[in-house]
Structure formats: C-alpha cells, structure tokens
C-alpha cells in the first residue's frame with residue numbers, strides 16, 4: 001500500500017520553528033510505523049532523528065504520537081491505523097531535542113523521586129538466600145512490573161500537560177510496584193512523596209494513561225490503589 | 233506492604249480529593265432529588281412565593297435546601313480549585329487561591345443560610 005507519511009521535524013540548532021515533512025512510502029499493511037521511519041531515514045532523508053533500539057516493544061525507546069495517539073512505533077501496524085495518512089509527532093509536554101527525540105530527563109527525575117527499587121534493611125532470611133513471597137503476594141503488584149518506561153502514559157496525561165511538576169502516571173505505577181510488594185519496607189516514604197498536590201492527587205481520572213500504555217497496564221487502577229493506600 | 237501505615241498525616245490535597253467524592257455522593261441524592269421535585273413533579277412555572285412558603289413551613293425542607301446549597305457549592309468550588317490548579321504553578325499562589333475560594337464559599341453559603349432561616353414573610 002501507498003502511505004502518505006507526515007513527520008514532525010525540528011532541529012533547534014538551525015530551525016526557528018518546527019515544520020512537517022511529507023513522504024510517500026510504499027509499504028505492506030503488516031508493516032509497522034517504525035518501518036516507515038526506517039525507510040525514510042535509509043532512502044529519503046538520513047537526517048531524520050528518532051529513537052529506537054529493540055524494535056519489538058520491549059525497550060520503550062520509540063514512544064511517539066501516531067495520528068494523535070501515544071504509542072510505540074514498533075508496535076503499531078499500518079493496517080490497524082485504518083487510513084493511509086500517517087502523522088508522526090514527538091511526545092507532548094517534553095522538550096524536543098531533534099525531530100521525534102524528546103528530552104526524557106525530567107521524566108526520569110520523577111521516576112527516581114519515588115525510589116523505584118526494593119528497600120529492605122532487615123537481616124537476610126536464615127538460609128541467607130531469597131526473601132520469599134507467596135504467589136498471591138506477587139500477584140498483588142504483577143501488573144505494574146510490566147512498565148518499560150516509554151513515557152507514553154505520562155505524556156498523554158492532561159495533568160502533566162498542565163504542569164511538568166506533576167509526578168505522572170509512570171512514576172506512580174513504579175511506586176505501586178514496590179508499595180504493594182510484601183518484601184519492601186519503604187512504602188511509607190514513597191507514599192509521602194506522592195501525598196502532594198503534584199503527587200497522586202493531581203490525577204483527575206482521565207484514563208488517557210491506561211489507553212496509551214503499550215503494555216496494557218491498568219494504570220488508572222494502579223493510581224487509585226495508591227490513593228487507597230494513602231487513605232487507609 | 234508493611235511499613236505503609238507509618239505516615240498517617242493527611243495532606244490538604246488528600247482531604248480535598250476525598251471531599252470531592254463525599255460531596256459527589258451526597259449530590260447524587262440532593263441534586264437529583266431537587267431536579268425531580270422542582271422541575272419534574274412541580275415544574276418551574278408553578279414555583280411562586282406561596283409555594284416556597286408552603287415548602288419552607290417544613291424545617292426538613294429548609295435543611296434540605298441548605299445542605300444542597302452548601303454541598304453543591306462546596307463541590308463546585310472544589311472543582312474550580314482543581315481547574316485553577318492546572319494554571320497556578322507556585323504553591324504560595326495556590327494557597328491564596330484556596331483561601332479566596334473558601335471565603336467566597338463561606339460568604340455565599342452564609343447568605344443562603346440567612347435567606348433560608350429568614351424564611352418567607354408576607355410582603356407589606
């Protein structure tokens with residue numbers, strides 16, 4: 001099929017303002033938006049800048065706006081767009097470094113603020129090996145372990161668009177992953193970080209995050225569960 | 233999730249978030265009850281001073297109206313506070329907004345309370 005691709009272009013070092021470049025690309029319906037970008041970069045314009053690494057929806061590098069919706073370019077098949085017009089733009093709410101590449105540092109700063117690692121200073125179990133956990137205890141936070149930090153959720157959230165100080169769905173998801181882990185001991189500290197205007201209470205239940213997540217994490221639910229933990 | 237209960241202090245935004253849910257639940261009864269009675273059963277064109285006097289002869293209805301005013305307005309003001317929170321980025325400024333909205337709520341609710349407690353008196 002013939003695809004009419006429209007790509008957001010901006011190089012802050014030379015451009016005064018962003019523009020859109022158009023490319024007509026020949027592709028199979030079963031190919032992905034990432035394949036279109038690769039074709040353009042290889043055959044039309046080598047200066048096109050975008051991030052990608054695994055190309056299989058695991059690394060979270062290529063989150064971008066595709067026809068207005070946040071998604072991983074490597075997971076969106078052309079046939080699922082139901083149109084031959086494809087517009088690709090960088091994630092909203094973050095500084096554009098070049099074309100489709102945005103500055104992820106503020107996003108990762110929010111991520112770090114919730115201590116996204118296991119904290120447990122108690123002595124190791126008798127055998128000096130693993131801290132055991134029942135399958136039910138593991139199931140409690142299984143969903144939020146699936147996050148790949150692509151930022152599709154946070155940059156789809158109207159509260160984040162309103163203020164980049166909002167900690168954002170991705171950070172809350174990763175806080176949830178440890179708050180509900182029976183082996184962890186820093187839940188109270190994480191909850192204190194999230195118990196602020198720009199913490200979990202800035203969530204307005206818009207559900208954009210859940211819709212944007214390429215791993216189908218039930219993000220709005222996870223956020224509600226963190227609110228629940230605070231209300232206990 | 234063991235150490236979670238260490239920090240028990242509720243934050244202002246947490247209380248405001250919860251108030252939004254509680255006032256929302258109350259409004260399901262108060263607001264829909266109000267619409268059903270005044271607009272569907274009675275009808276706006278039949279509401280006059282005599283009707284109000286009749287209804288307010290019962291202190292239960294006066295309390296109902298006061299609750300509706302207080303909670304609907306508090307819910308609305310709390311919602312406006314949320315909306316403004318998107319535009320006011322400094323905590324200091326947000327505190328001023330909170331105080332201003334609280335004062336407006338208090339003044340209008342007290343005016344409403346005065347009207348409801350004053351009741352309907354015959355026009356001289």
Ligand code: HEM
Nearest residue numbers: 204205252253256257259260263304307308311312314315
């Ligand atoms: C059946 C009655 C009602 C229920 C159950 C209800 C429930 C709610 C809830 C749960 C929220 C919070 C949404 C969120 O942030 O996740 C909300 C927001 C809001 N409500 Fe209500 N509400 C009701 C009636 C009203 C009325 C009568 C008014 C106007 C006086 C009102 C004005 C607002 C405003 C301004 C917001 C904030 C919207 C925003 O954050 O963008 N609501 N409502």
Ligand code: FES
Nearest residue numbers: 055057059060074
């Ligand atoms: S390139 Fe790794 S998630 Fe798409």
